[in-house]
Amino acid sequence: MNAEIQNLRAPAELRHADELARLAEADNAPRPAGWQLSPRAVRRFILGDPKLGVARKFYGDDPLVDRAIVSLMSRQGLMLVGEPGTAKSMLSELLGAAISGTSALVVQGSAGTNEDHIRYGWNYALLLAEGPTERALVPSPVLNAMRSGRIVRFEEITRCPPEVQDALISILSEKSLALPELGADRVEAARPGFNIIATANLRDRGVHEMSSALKRRFNFETVHPIDDPAFEKELVLRQLAERLEPEAVAVKGAEDVAELLVRTFQDLRSGRTAEGASLNRPDAVMSTAEAVNVLHAAALEAAYLDDGKLGGGHVARQIQGVVLKDSPDDGKKLRAYVDHIVKERAARSGLWKEFYTAARALKLG
Ligand SMILES: Nc1ncnc2c1ncn2[C@@H]1O[C@H](COP(=O)(O)OP(=O)(O)O)[C@@H](O)[C@H]1O
Ligand SMILES: [Mg+2]
Incomplete structure (x- = not known):
């Protein structure tokens, strides 16, 4: 076992690296642009496949997993809502790991989250020294995901103020982000494979405070506690x-x-x-x-x-x-x-x- 896996909590793509490698090897189903695995293989990774020695990881609602995978292929983002402890974060991590090979592109929502965490910020030393250059720009995980065609996770989105959340609207609808400081017509277009998985706890401030414009950009899935x-x-x-x-x-x-x-x-x-x-x-x-x-x-x-x-x-x-x-x-x-x-x-x-x-x-x- 390598040292990183021995950490208390290694990311899903490391913890399950063997399973992901076996799934990739056996995978000859069609794959959407930018995806590391086919949707079928993603489903097997999450729901298990005894033949390939892949363990089930999410229990209790297989159709939800299918719908989540379909959402991520579509133009809509995926919003997982539910009580705390229903595996929303786990599911988003597994989806990121299987689809994009990484679950590490994450924005953690909190009262202190601002637009820079969603768009981009600046390295102020470089900004002062050379002005607004590519080098001075600090991309957010969202911008990184757009550039690399990957899934970005947005944890506890309803903990951020609604006007901050709304920075996502144009990103989700246009699949692009303007970088006006780098040039009047400088626009970063998302590569195929880019999408967002957001999670929201029903016990927090609540999804009702999310703007309806943003809600429309997401497919909502409610994750319930396991009832079996x-x-x-x-x-x-x-x-x-x-x-x-x-x-x-x-x-x-x-x-x-x-x-x-x-x-x-x-x-x-x-x-x-x-x-x-x-x-x-x-x-x-x-x-x-x-x-x-x-x-x-x-x-x-x-x-x-x-x-x-x-x-x-x-x-x-x-x-x-x-x-x-x-x-x-x-x-x-x-x-x-x-x-x-x-x-x-x-x-x-x-x-x-x-x-x-x-x-x-x-x-x-
Ligand atoms: N349906 C489920 N299938 C598999 N694990 C679950 C399920 N529900 C809860 N768990 C367990 O609960 C843990 C906590 O889930 P987490 O993703 O942090 O919840 P949430 O983000 O919804 O608060 C998971 O890592 C997993 O161990
Ligand atoms: Mg969570």
């Missing part, structure tokens, strides 16, 4: 294995505990239990990403502070930090879930009994 418990379990177990790989310890019992954990998350997320009872949903984001964090922490506790056997108690203790983030009411909702639903299951299963006992001992408001 079997899928979610498979995913959390796979990610747990990945996270534990560098650890020098072994953990037993993860299968059953993952089932309990996913059940709990799905119940609380949907406000409806597997048995059909309704309950009060916590305001906290009960995303798959949080479920992975809980299972990972529970496994670390079991491995390093216990005997290595994961149990319901480890989950109960770790779930508290996820659910009780900022709303005291959420603690009461979790308490009610424990007192009614978990208690009933505890009568029938040892694992749920452990969960119940440990959860009762928590201070849940």
Whole structure:
């Protein structure tokens, strides 16, 4: 394994370099101009292909992936919206890596994002020394992507002020960017393969503040939390294995505990239990990403502070930090879930009994 892959978070094109190479080798389907892989191969990269030894990476909505790929071939940009932790960023990274060979062209949206981050800025020392020259111009990731015919990602676009977002309108509609400082008629035209994937969290300021002119330039796709418990379990177990790989310890019992954990998350997320009872949903984001964090922490506790056997108690203790983030009411909702639903299951299963006992001992408001 090379050093970069060992970094805590290497980009997707490095982490999956072997898979991408195998897909490219086997790829003889038609490819849009500027694309590194055919749309079919891009889909295989994201949804998996056992024959080529390519793992599934995105779970739960295969047609969404197809539509996303089609959007990126079209003249429209792609806007992925949804709750936090639904893999919007992951999906945009995978699409960038597969289509353009890089997921590194990124604009991170924030209150401090300005037009220079979307268009171009200047190296002020050079600007003073030689005026507005090509050398003094500092291209944004968007301009870089236009010049190289690649995908640029725009993370959390709704966190930037709408008037800043609007700098994208002409880029998306004309597929070109004027550079008036370099000459009155100097226009940079995007090479084929250029497009934008933006992501937006529904819990942030919200997409309603995006101008309708900009909205029209994007195809919107809503990414939902995984609703199939079997899928979610498979995913959390796979990610747990990945996270534990560098650890020098072994953990037993993860299968059953993952089932309990996913059940709990799905119940609380949907406000409806597997048995059909309704309950009060916590305001906290009960995303798959949080479920992975809980299972990972529970496994670390079991491995390093216990005997290595994961149990319901480890989950109960770790779930508290996820659910009780900022709303005291959420603690009461979790308490009610424990007192009614978990208690009933505890009568029938040892694992749920452990969960119940440990959860009762928590201070849940
Ligand atoms: N449907 C899904 N398929 C695969 N992984 C998922 C899914 N939903 C959530 N995840 C996990 O959650 C993690 C966090 O997702 P992220 O892309 O940061 O979410 P978002 O950008 O929507 O907030 C992903 O890296 C992945 O591990
Ligand atoms: Mg994100």
